[in-house]
Amino acid sequence: MSRPVGRVLTLLELLQSGGTRTVAELAERLGVDGRTVRRYVDQLIDLDVPVESVRGRYGGYRLAPGTALPPLMFGDDEALAVLLGLIAGRRAGLTPGGTAGETAAAKIRRVLPARVARRLDTVLDSLAFTDEPGALPVPDSEVLLTLADAVRHRRPVALRYADRKGLRGDRTLHPYGIVAHAGRWYVTGKDPEIDEERTFRLDRVTSARPLAGASFEVPDGFDPADRVLTGFATAAYRYEVTVRIQGTVEQVRARLPVSVAGLEPCVPEEDGCGGGESWVRAEVRAERLDWLPPVLASLDRPFVIERPEELRTAVAEFAERLASFARSARSA
Template identity: 85%
Template structure:
């Protein structure tokens, strides 16, 4: 590669890093004078790279938004980061638009220099990812982009939504934020028709369009991620479980995350002092409330707490925990 061509490519890489670059800065980085920088810029423009001139004291050159993405220049670590991000996103169900992640990865892979491509192939061939690829449905790209724009500009949206029972209907939503959690995408906000908060799965939204002329305000301190996770713990399910667990909220939270249980400190039972000096509080207690569709996964989870606990309700859970404890005891007593 000739030195002028190499400098033009270096100029493109500098502009791709973002912001406005002054002629003096570019000249210093390229080791040329200002006139040569302008000539290199003209060469990029002749190649349809959207470079624009910025006037003023802090003016210079920058890349303008164009209809076509200019040629990208990746180092080894940058190319690896992009491809691994696309692969991991697709595997986790976080890449919208069906096969968009696959086609984007293929385009990047196709234009990589052979040396970098061989090194990336070695990484990808030796890489194992847990979980099934594409196990969860991805949201529609247009729906995601429309909702993201509505969140940014605080515009109400009209949605066509299918609930978990399969019923389809039209809804209006004031979207406060979009959250990706455990391979799914959610939008959370307020339904103005019923004056209640709503959290909806994006893959169940078949269409979204902004409503012209409307606006809304997001409540102070609103945290979309916290709202979605708390919603999992308070959703209407078959069983309502109440526990008292010895320990602090921080200790219990390690096993019962916010998406599973609502935790708060509570008064526990006092115990007799070993030295006969009355009763003392050994440790704080935490009350946990869970709403679940099934109880069978709770006994192993409670055992993993490794802390004393009291089941306040339901009675059925007490029986399941006792049966689980008996099974563990029988396994431990088996001869080697």
Template identity: 75%
Template sequence: MSRPTGRVLTLLELLQSGGTRTVAELADRLGVEGRTVRRYVDHLIDLDVPVESVRGRYGGYRLAAGYRLPPLMFSEDEALAVLLGLVAGRRAGLTTTHRAASETASAKIRRVLPQHLARRLDTLLDTLAFTDEPGDVDTPDAEILLTVADAVRHRRPVSIRYSDRDGRRSERTLHAYGIVAHAGRWYVTGEDPRAGEDRTFRLDRIADARALPGSFEAPSGPDPAQRVLSGFATAAYRHEVTVRIHGTVEQIRARLPAGIAHLEEQELPAGQDASAERWRRVELRVERLDWLPPVLASLDRPFVIERPDELRDLVAALADRLASCARLA
């Protein structure tokens, strides 16, 4: 590749990064004079790349909005970062319903990787393990996701058609505070003005979303992620569990994070260290109990089950199995 051709491609890469670039800035980055920059711009225009000239004190050159760019020029590190991000996003379920888009994007980037980098990527993916197996996670529609995001950004009410976990459908207005990705799902949290209270909705259960006129003021207080986690900890489920655990907040939260458990805070006598080990009451609302005995055992802290009795039976059964295995060893 000749040096002028290489500089024209470098100019395109600079313009692709967004914004308006001054002639002086481009000349400095390319190591040429201003008139040479203008000649390179003419080369791009001859190739049907719509470069716009911006006049004024802060003028320069930029690409036309909405232009479908030719293949982006990534460095090896950038290409690897994009591919790993796509792989991790698919595994975590954090994609849209157009899942094929991430797969075709991965294939396009991988096809143009240098052979040695492609081999290194294959080696990494072959040796990479995930702690969670990928599940059949329902993902949101891309257009709905973008519509809700725009409503959050501009503090505009949004009308949604929603189906709850029992399949009941409703149409409601939402003052959306933020979008949260948690445990492989997308959520939107905000106020339902008709009910006068905060609500959290799964984005994949929203069938339609459209912005409404008007605006609203976002409240102070917890950020959207904390609102979603607090909602999980207090939602209605099949089983209500109360356990007293002797330990620090950090020890308990290591196995029972805020997204699934509410840790009761108590007033302490003056001078007592709030971070010290002591008995703390933990409350959970869960659909199934079978996963809790191993979690409680992994805490390696004394605990007392206050309710339900069924959980006591499951813990006792786990203890019997472990004791039996120990005797066999």
């Protein structure tokens, strides 16, 4: 490849990275003068590449938005980064749209130079994942894009949704934000029909349709990620657990994250919350109790179980098992 042709392709790559590039910046990057930059731009325009001239103090050149471009040019590290991102996203359940991630990766892989493809194979051969691909359902791409647009423009949407029992229904939602957590996607906002905040899993949303002629306001300080996480801790489950734990909220939160438990400092006058020490009341909702005794033990702090009685029994049995293990180790 001749040097002028290579510089023209480098110019295209710089413009494809986005934004407006000044003539001085392009000249410095290409190692030429301003007149030569303008000549290279004319060559791109002759090839039907939509280069725009931007006037003014901060003017220069940019590519016209929304116009089809020639194939993107990736460096070795860029190509590897894109492919590994697609693979990791699919494994983590963060790539929506069924096979879209696979087809995108395949298209890039087909045009990789042999040397770069070998580097990618080296990485994949040495890489292990802790979960199976496709272990979690992914949302429909059109649903995700529709909801993202509704969040940005504060436009209500009509949702068709299937709950955990498979029952289908139609809801209206003011979507405040979209959250990806632990391989799943959620949309959270307000249901105006019942005037309550709601969170929906996107893989259970079968269709989303924007409602024209309406808008809404997001409450000041609303944090979509925090709303989703606290929703996990307050959802309806088989057991409602309340435990008083000696320590600060920060100390207890290390073992009981916001997605698991609601925490509040105890009032000193309450029974068991005095003595000059800080106490925290933890409220947990759970389908099973077997995981709680080890977590409480890992806190290594005094605690009082307020409810349920089944948890007291589970903790006592757990303590007896640990004691029996210790006795067995001494006698072995």
